[in-house]
Amino acid sequence: MNISELRDTAKAMVAGDKGLLAMDESNATCNKRFAALGIPQTEETRQAYREMIVTTPGLGDCINGAILSDETIHQQKKDGTPFAKALMDVGIIPGIKVDAGAKDMAAHPGEKITEGLDGLRARLKGYAQLGARFAKWRAVITIGDGIPSRGCLEANAHALVRYAALCQEAGLVPIVEPEVLMDGSHPLQRCGDVTEQVLQTVFDQIYLQRVILEGMILKPNMVLPGLTCPKQDSVDEVADATVNCLLRKVPAAVPGIAFLSGGQSAELASARLNAMNIRFQGRMPWALAFSYARAIQQPALEIWKGADANVPAAQQALYHRAHCNRAARRGEYNSAMENS
Numbered sequence: 001m002n003i004s005e006l007r008d009t010a011k012a013m014v015a016g017d018k019g020l021l022a023m024d025e026s027n028a029t030c031n032k033r034f035a036a037l038g039i040p041q042t043e044e045t046r047q048a049y050r051e052m053i054v055t056t057p058g059l060g061d062c063i064n065g066a067i068l069s070d071e072t073i074h075q076q077k078k079d080g081t082p083f084a085k086a087l088m089d090v091g092i093i094p095g096i097k098v099d100a101g102a103k104d105m106a107a108h109p110g111e112k113i114t115e116g117l118d119g120l121r122a123r124l125k126g127y128a129q130l131g132a133r134f135a136k137w138r139a140v141i142t143i144g145d146g147i148p149s150r151g152c153l154e155a156n157a158h159a160l161v162r163y164a165a166l167c168q169e170a171g172l173v174p175i176v177e178p179e180v181l182m183d184g185s186h187p188l189q190r191c192g193d194v195t196e197q198v199l200q201t202v203f204d205q206i207y208l209q210r211v212i213l214e215g216m217i218l219k220p221n222m223v224l225p226g227l228t229c230p231k232q233d234s235v236d237e238v239a240d241a242t243v244n245c246l247l248r249k250v251p252a253a254v255p256g257i258a259f260l261s262g263g264q265s266a267e268l269a270s271a272r273l274n275a276m277n278i279r280f281q282g283r284m285p286w287a288l289a290f291s292y293a294r295a296i297q298q299p300a301l302e303i304w305k306g307a308d309a310n311v312p313a314a315q316q317a318l319y320h321r322a323h324c325n326r327a328a329r330r331g332e333y334n335s336a337m338e339n340s
């Protein structure tokens with residue numbers, strides 16, 4: 001393990017005012033998004049969609065790194081250029097999602113445990129040879145009656161950090177993604193309490209399993225009210241609850257925090273990140289960035305709809321979202337940008 005290389009990669013992933021693009025949907029998730037829009041669910045359409053993303057003009061102006069899935073890292077552009085190389089050519093660092101998905105957790109009704117540790121050491125070696133310099137693993141935590149349980153938190157944190165340690169051994173920066181889902185009617189405060197417990201449990205494991213803080217990126221949820229909670233807090237309230245939670249639980253040695261969007265609208269994901277970077281300017285020890293999938297891709301996907309003729313307009317929409325989030329990192333996003 002080369003610690004200074006890990007540190008340099010982690011810093012590069014959140015450098016300046018750019019962020020990360022999550023384009024690592026598993027085939028099942030990608031197919032689900034395609035099906036909702038009537039797009040054929042084939043390897044060819046997934047390749048065409050990812051080519052549309054990777055060749056978006058100016059993408060490298062807003063994005064430092066892109067997370068790929070196993071299928072995508074093995075695919076190429078139509079001209080034969082591997083997607084990982086096409087990204088590197090425009091200054092975007094390729095990364096890879098290595099978890100095998102969140103599955104029902106035995107003896108824990110309503111809770112999930114993420115699988116994928118078996119054979120991971122060898123898989124990481126292969127992905128590094130394909131050009132990946134960082135990796136991603138997502139743990140999923142559900143809020144409900146009597147959940148999350150201690151067992152679910154501990155098991156997910158343990159697996160997440162075993163993955164992180166293996167990544168660092170292989171020279172890949174781990175993105176550590178413990179996601180507290182937005183589903184439910186709970187208030188913002190409950191999401192904040194659960195997110196604090198989750199982060200505490202994860203960083204306890206990071207300490208126990210000797211993961212180097214300087215060589216990792218945290219990808220958390222924002223602290224939000226449940227989707228069906230009658231009180232939907234303001235952008236500023238969400239910003240305060242989120243950053244205060246992170247300040248309490250995330251060590252200063254972590255170089256960057258890059259949020260997931262979790263199903264928020266694209267505009268809200270930009271506005272909330274923007275408010276955090278304004279309200280806590282100069283008071284955060286880490287870079288506060290984005291690692292969105294839906295909040296960057298969804299508008300473009302809805303325009304693309306599987307047709308070659310729609311590629312330029314879809315790329316414009318994708319660039320627009322990436323550009324808005326870049327502005328949000330500087331605290332310079334505003335709703336007028338949505339009409340420009």
Ligand code: 5MM
Nearest residue numbers: 022024025026029260261262292293294
């Ligand atoms: C939470 O999902 C991650 C961030 O995406 P959003 O910004 O849309 O919330 C995302 O990277 C996710 O982990 C991937 O899409 C892979 O998900 P699946 O479930 O297909 O492995």
